[in-house]
Amino acid sequence: MKGTWGMPILLGVLSLGGLAAGIFGDGIWDWLCWIGLGVPVIVVTRHIWRQWRVARVY
Structure with a gap:
């Protein structure tokens, strides 16, 4: 999925x-539930962590 909405739609579908x-x-x-709800949390956490690290450099 390319474009602006690809990742948010994918994370929404995984959560749902x-x-x-x-x-x-x-x-x-239960395993599918953990994966479906865990992957979006991991992706968002990594994105926030990267932004925080970049912001600290400047």
């Missing part, structure tokens, strides 16, 4: 899928 997986059941659904 993770929330849905948490509702469906146990076992593999």
Whole structure:
């Protein structure tokens, strides 16, 4: 996905899928829930960390 909206849409779909997986059941659904909700958190945290590091240099 290229463009401005690619990553936000992908993170939104992952979050929605993770929330849905948490509702469906146990076992593999729990793993899908953790992945679906964890990946967006990791991506956003890395982005904020990079911005913070760059801001400290200046």
